[in-house]
Amino acid sequence: MRLSMPVLFRMRVIPLILLLAVVFATLLNWPVLLHFYQILTALEHVKAGFVISIPLVLIAALNVVFMPFSVRYLLKPFFAVLLITGAIASYATLHYKVMFDQSMIQNILETDSQEATSYLNGTIILWVALTGVLPAVLLFMVKIDYCAKWYQGLIYRLLSMLVSLVFIGGVAALYYQDYASVGRNNPTLNKEIIPTNYIYSAARYLQKTYFTARIPFQTLGDDARRTAGNGKPTLMFLVIGETARSQNYQMNGYTRDTNAYTVREGDVISFADVHSCGTATAVSVPCLFSGMGRKHYDAEKAANSEGLLDVVHKTGVSLLWKENDGGCKGACKRIPTIEIKPTAGNNMCDGETCYDGVMLENLDAEITATPGDKLMAFHFIGSHGPTYYRRYPPAFRHYMPECARSDIENCTQEELVNTYDNTVRYTDYVLAQMIDKLKKYADRYNTVLIYVSDHGESLGENGLYLHGTPYKLAPEQQTHVPLQVWMSPGFSAAKHLDMACLKNAAAHNAWSHDNLFSSVLGLWDIATQVYDPQLDMFRPCRAG
Structure with missing residues (x-):
């Protein structure tokens, strides 16, 4: 019929x-x-x-x-x-x-x-x-x-x-x-x-x-080797944030206390002038780990090549990626990965999404699961919009009234900024909890935490919302991102880092995602041809 x-x-x-x-x-x-x-x-x-x-x-x-x-x-x-x-x-x-x-x-x-x-x-x-x-x-x-x-x-x-x-x-x-x-x-x-x-x-x-012939898979840093170590092992937390913009960070001059928790930790260094590789996760995350830099980044080449984590792994460092943002965009495809499932019945999840506090669960077991040096990467959902109000628990509704809806253009500017700032403040809380965890392991490891966001966000400035604007046309709000670093005294001493020098460099120098690849390799004392000392933001402040 x-x-x-x-x-x-x-x-x-x-x-x-x-x-x-x-x-x-x-x-x-x-x-x-x-x-x-x-x-x-x-x-x-x-x-x-x-x-x-x-x-x-x-x-x-x-x-x-x-x-x-x-x-x-x-x-x-x-x-x-x-x-x-x-x-x-x-x-x-x-x-x-x-x-x-x-x-x-x-x-x-x-x-x-x-x-x-x-x-x-x-x-x-x-x-x-x-x-x-x-x-x-x-x-x-x-x-x-x-x-x-x-x-x-x-x-x-x-x-x-x-x-x-x-x-x-x-x-x-x-x-x-x-x-x-x-x-x-x-x-x-x-x-x-x-x-x-x-x-x-x-x-x-x-x-x-x-429909384009795939380029052959490229290895990276096959010559990588550690030039120091064999003392107390290192435990590094590398945290990739989501949709956080530098303008809303207290440590970078914002008038609100959005960094209330990491400020209390002390010795957290905020890099004030950092720009992203892209304006969307699908570009920024693989670019950040590729080592190509923004101007030379090629998505196809990055998808068929090893990246930062592969190079670190070749030197004997144990790796783990914890995912709470829907995928690592290829950055973690060859290392052990724990993907947080929103439907797993966890009290930090509602069936569709999870608060980033879920990253803290089972952390002790994951740290002690392998011996020696460890790099643990965490991919936050952070400030992902438009449902900003779903990124933090009710107890973290600090700035009110909030914009508890997804059609954010229908909220007042005050409501929208309040809700976004609550996401930044909650991310700051989770980072402070991670630093506290690293402090507890300071007797067994030299510990360090690096946090950087993948891209920023527009909150109605000039009629723009969210992110993803082509980079050449993107406003500062979508490309200016936060980068924070915390180091235990044992770690900074082992790396011969002048912390006063680093704080000065963080406050006055310009940086970008291009710096992360070589900076992480430098902190691990990894010698390889793919390491660029000119891009290592820590190198000028290391003695010897």
Whole structure:
């Protein structure tokens, strides 16, 4: 039995494609039109014809792009999917200023289901239902009239595309300088047009990920050896934070006591000027461990190469990675890993996510499980949005009122900042607990903790929320990250570190994720060709 949708009206295929172009240009591309409005209102002189031409050129361009997909049996399912995905992209662009470049597509595709559901709320569901699902349903209720002869249909399609191209050419002849000027001064506009932005970026990502010949796997630091040691073993905690921005750190000049717990520990050094490798976890974490540096980072090469932890492991150091943020993005694929399961019935978890305090559980057993030197890496969920309020227990609702919802653009700025600052304060609490744990092992190990966030976060500044903006365009809030270091007296003495020198360097020098690779190798006294002494932030403060 064949099910069929009721027919609302009949329409020829060429006018239907033009209608779809109008819907995409005026409804789903509303964020782009708003961006144009903001640009044009800031100009001193604007031609009326140029302003009027903008949505018409967009309609004509989309008509050209859509026409090849107007064939029978493909048209309805193809454009139904585009309408729904376009509605999602439109919401993200309008409310969070998300830009769907290749890095953002990678970030989306590598996001786990629990993290993805945190973005759901009543507002986005209503938006997608009205601007995506409803038009898609109406599309299936249209009876489309196709030409009887295939070549007639081809001719009409080509004529429609030709008319659109002629119109675009005519507008270009009249207003080329205006379009060129706006385009040069606003290079992101071409990445904001829905659906071409995310389709193109997704195609590039899939082509590069699945249809490009993999490069041979590269080993790294095969010559690595320890040049010191054989005394008291070392225990290092390497903590990778999530979505923490330096601007909200008390130790870096923020007026609130967001570092209330680590301040009490004493001797915690905060590096004030540190910038990330990327603006999303999928880029920053593998880049940070690759040793390539931001300017030379290649995701494919990093995925097929050993990294920092592999080099350290080659020198006899025991390794363990504890994961609470949905995946290590390849950084831990060859070392023992404990992945925290939110559904395991732990009292620190709610079935979908876990507080970072869960990292402290079973820590003694994990430390004593192997003898000798140890590096334990911890991947926090930290300040991951938009559901910031789910990143800390009720007892840590320090700043109130909070923004207890995922559609954060509907919270006041005070509520949003309060909630975000609570996440930073809770992360600080967990780090202080880890330092306390390391202090208890100071009689058996030389102990050290390094904490660095993967990227920062926008909290509504200039209309931007969350993260993932292309690096060249990203605001300081998304790239300026905290980095903190604590060392036991035994560790600093064993490494001949001048702590006053280190505090001065942390306060006055500029650093980045590029420094972490060689800095960690340096603290382990590992000699290898992949170690760069110029990037070791501790080396200038070591005697001898």
